[in-house]
Amino acid sequence: xxxxxxxxxxxxxxxxxxxxxxxxxxxxxxxxxxxxxxxxxxxxxxxxxxxxxxxxxxxxxxxxxxxxxxxxxxxxxxxxxxxxxxxxxxxxxxxxxxxxxxxxxxxxxxxxxxxxxxxxxxxxxxxxxxxxxxxxxxxxxxxxxxx
Numbered sequence: 001x002x003x004x005x006x007x008x009x010x011x012x013x014x015x016x017x018x019x020x021x022x023x024x025x026x027x028x029x030x031x032x033x034x035x036x037x038x039x040x041x042x043x044x045x046x047x048x049x050x051x052x053x054x055x056x057x058x059x060x061x062x063x064x065x066x067x068x069x070x071x072x073x074x075x076x077x078x079x080x081x082x083x084x085x086x087x088x089x090x091x092x093x094x095x096x097x098x099x100x101x102x103x104x105x106x107x108x109x110x111x112x113x114x115x116x117x118x119x120x121x122x123x124x125x126x127x128x129x130x131x132x133x134x135x136x137x138x139x140x141x142x143x144x145x146x147x
Contacts, residue, residue: 032061037073040099049104054127059141067133070095078128091132091139099143100126 039055046052062070071077077095080086087096106120125146132140 026061028061029065032057032059033065033069033073036062040074040097043100046101047104048101049122050101051126052100054099054129054143054145059129059143062131062138062141065138066136067093067095067138070131070138074129077131087128087130087144089130089132089140091134093133095131095133096144097129097131098126099129 036055036057039057043050043052043055074097078098086094088094103122103125106122108119110118110120112118128144128146130140130142130144131138
């Protein structure tokens with residue numbers, strides 16, 4: 001009877017430890033997420049209108065993260081309620097995160113003093129980190145520039 005109790009105890013221990021392994025990100029994943037969080041923080045603190053290049057972290061290391069882990073690290077994803085088309089991520093749930101600060105305020109129409117007027121026009125936009133989730137796990141992550 002003692003022998004059967006030990007075997008059952010080991011079986012339960014193995015099941016429990018494998019469930020923990022699925023939920024706990026690896027140290028490489030955690031380090032990558034911390035580096036990406038720091039990069040986003042730095043990019044978002046730049047002056048309005050700045051366009052920093054994308055982070056160089058290995059996005060593949062983020063695969064398997066939950067949406068809640070990504071949200072905790074990067075904040076809320078971009079909203080597309082007022083836009084016509086959200087980026088495609090090749091997954092069931094797509095999120096994007098704007099990398100950098102907001103746009104610089106436009107000056108509007110400026111009288112050049114010589115009978116002509118000019119207006120500032122902004123083209124392109126900041127880099128976007130596009131992330132896709134399937135079955136509550138990150139399956140795609142890539143950078144997309146805006147033209």
